[in-house]
Amino acid sequence: MKITEIKSCFVGPAVSPEQFIAEHFFLFLAKGTINGYDGNRHYVLKSGDSCIVRKNRLARYNKQKDNNEFEKVIFIFDESFLTSFHKKHSLFFQNHQSKNAFIPIKKDPLISSFLLSLEPYYTESGQINNAFSDLKREELLLILLQLHPELSDILFDFGIPGRVDxxxxxxxxxxxxxxxxxxxxxxxxxxxxxxxxxxxxxxxxxxxxxxxxxxxxxxxxxxxxxxxxxxxxxxxxxxxxxxxxxxxxxxxxxxxxxx
Incomplete structure (x- = not known):
């Protein structure tokens, strides 16, 4: 199976359709293009790209089909899941600072292999079987933290926004x-x-x-x-x-x- 043959799926709690990002999420784009904007800069994701979209940020994005096709994989990392993960695993923080709402994830065989491994878990409705969704979320997060250790500073910051100008x-x-x-x-x-x-x-x-x-x-x-x-x-x-x-x-x- 080629990486572009991955089916769309959505794992985790529902996300509000408004332009406020309430929970962190991982986004992989299998087919199509996404144009994003977070008030600071514009972003373009193309087929094969992935990123983390950060919570407590304002962002909007629109999609463009490729040959009338658009496929994406989204994993929501809500605070409840992250809190449980944090208690289970030893984490190292990098004192990394970033204001961007869209954080690109480098392409790596670990990501590709993980995405391909989802295929057996799809139900007839096209979603990932609930019995395995948290296990697959945990697996993905372990991969992301190995590739980008600095994400720990972002994903496990459970504070609320401070007073700004x-x-x-x-x-x-x-x-x-x-x-x-x-x-x-x-x-x-x-x-x-x-x-x-x-x-x-x-x-x-x-x-x-x-x-x-x-x-x-x-x-x-x-x-x-x-x-x-x-x-x-x-x-x-x-x-x-x-x-x-x-x-x-x-x-x-x-x-x-x-x-």
Whole structure:
């Protein structure tokens, strides 16, 4: 079996579809392309690539099929599983610091062999048999830590985000479509403290500021970069084009399509 013939599978607890990453996960892309963005940089994963996507980060990604095919393998490393793993195994920490949400995993025969070993465990529904899922998660994590010992600093940090510069954080992450509770958590604040600090810094409510800031960027992209509204509204945090168009007209008194 070739590595590109691996079936899609998803092992671990459910992951929220929002742009807040609540749990670490391993992603292997068997077929297709994934474009990711975490507020700091853009990432491209192609067939045969794998990475760790970090918890407590904002990130979004879109997929592109290859010959109308898209296959991926995802293993969720939730805190409960990691806590049990941590108690069972001796770990060495590297004092490694990284702010990136997507951490590439180098290609290695251990990864390839592991992925191929999943084949006998697929059920008729195309998922990994629950009786073996934690064993396979543990095996994968042991491989990853052997290849990248520095991952121990990331995966086994069970702390919560500390207080950060609110203005800098929001100016970098305003495009992400998450609720205020997520923004508050990621800036190391309670929701009430987040709103209070936000008002002091921006002299505006968070919801109103987010809309205005996204619309300002939209106008710049349309007028200066000649982008089309239909191509940018999702990346700017709007859920649908009609909502974007209504908000744009209300803010600037002109339709975005008329610029």
């Amino acid at each position: 609110l203005e800098e954080f929001m100016q970098k992450n305003y495009k992400f479509n998450v609720n205020l509770e997520r923004f508050a958590f990621l800036t190391g604040r309670s929701l009430s403290a987040f709103k209070r600090d936000f008002k002091k810094i921006f002299n505006e409510t968070p919801n109103r500021w987010l809309i205005k800031r996204r619309l300002q960027e939209a106008r710049f992209l349309i007028e200066e970069k000649k982008e089309r509204p239909s191509d940018i509204y999702i990346d700017l945090g709007f859920e649908d084009l009609s909502h974007f168009s209504f908000a744009f007209k209300k803010e600037f008194g002109i339709l975005a399509s008329n610029l």
